[in-house]
Amino acid sequence: MRRLVAGPPVSPPQLRECPGCGLLQLVPALHRGMTAQCIRCPTTLHRTTTHSLSDSIALTVAALAMLLVMSTTTLMGVETAGIAHTANLLSGPAELVRRNMTGLAAVVVFVTLVAPLGKLGGTLYVLIRLHENRPADHLRRVFILVERLRPWSMIEVFVFGVFVAYVKLGDLVHITLDVGVYALIALMFLIIWADTSLDRQAVWQRLDRSRGERRPPALGYGPAAIGCEVCGLVAPPRPNDRGCRRCDAPLHRRKPDSVTRTWALVLAAAVLYVPANYYPVLTVMQLGAGQPSTIVGGVRELVASGMYPLAALVFFASIAVPMLKLVGLSVMLATVQFGRMAWLRDRTRLYHAVRFVGRWSMIDIFMEALLGALVRFGSVITIEPGMGAVAFCGVVILTMFAAETFDPRLMWDAAERAEATRAGVAPATVRL
Secondary structure (H helix, E strand, O other): OEEOOOOOEEEOOEEEEOOOOOOEEEEOOEEOOEEEEOOOOOOEEEEOOOOOHHHHHHHHHHHHHHHHHHHHOOOEEEEEOOEEEEEOOOHHHHHHHHOOOHHHHHHHHHHHHHHHHHHHHHHHHHHHHOOOOOOOOHHHHHHHHHHHHHHHOOHHHHHHHHHHHHHHHOOOOEEEEOHHHHHHHHHHHHHHHHHHHOOHHHHHHHHOOOOOOOOOOHHHOHHHOEEOOOOOOEEOOOOOOOOOOOOOOOOOOOOOOHHHHHHHHHHHHHHHHHHHHHOOOEEEEEOOEEEEEOHHHHHHHHHHOOOHHHHHHHHHHHHHHHHHHHHHHHHHHHHHHHOOOOOHHHHHHHHHHHHHHHHHHHHHHHHHHHHHHHOEOOOOEEEEEOHHHHHHHHHHHHHHHHHHHOOOHHHHHHHHHHHHHHHOOOOOOOOO
């Protein structure tokens, strides 16, 4: 446990189940700016902040204002041969629809507008209503929706997609940045600041409708206690319970059919990974001649142009990250099924890394949508998104779902069963 700022405790002692290894442990009362980590694996159990809920409300309001500005103003403008074009947030999806890529357009709109708006609007609504003496029951459902939208709000990734598009267009056309880009950059910083300033456990504690109930001591719960995967509440199951007592989410000792579902998603992503790298993700039509470009080909072009940092960014986001997710998830799944005991802490770190980096592969999709919307100059030069982008987007989405479906606690369960078998003790059974 790391202490950053002294002060009175802002959270009571609470029993938590580590989402990384499944160990039940008592987290002591935390002061502001403190972080509690699992004593067995590198998973963070609770992090308090130095900000109040009022600070979070102010940051969320500011982020919503910047989102409104960004979505209603022009991002960039280009000009060549006396012809000029501008692009806003919806120009890229509109071009994708024109190219019969409606599904890809819907994904771009969802992760750049719908998810951020729902996340910020839901957060603001919950934080404002938290000041009531007894918060309404539906606030828990709203906050669950906010938490589920959080990985799909990709404003930070969109900023890098705009940056890559800007650099690639520099040698082709004259390009200018408009108000929308500056609002987008401000929105990115505000969202990051708002996310890091909000203590989600403090929100759940205020939403707890059973705060006045008398509960048995946390240490008396014993091994029968189940931790909620949504709000983190640990409590012993009761016969009439349909779900978590605090947020009503379904309770499971482990995610149902985690291994089977994750394998299915990983294999589907691996199948799509082939056309994603074989088919062109965009085609540059210049003076009537087409020049299709795959993901690897785009990296080679950047290296040939001497744009080494940008080439490294595209290679990492579009080639290395998808491969890391596919290989990493496959390794973790195999170790669960074969009961490997080695490198448990490192495999848990790998899981957190796979879950974190998954969304950054969308850089290429955002870049291609913007290029297609901006560079439409007839026979002079035109950039058209290719079908490889559709397959690549499928890889990104499937691997993100796979990371959410996989339960890292199963790796520790499998190791414990293997160790118990070696010692001649009957192992506990957990459905995979």
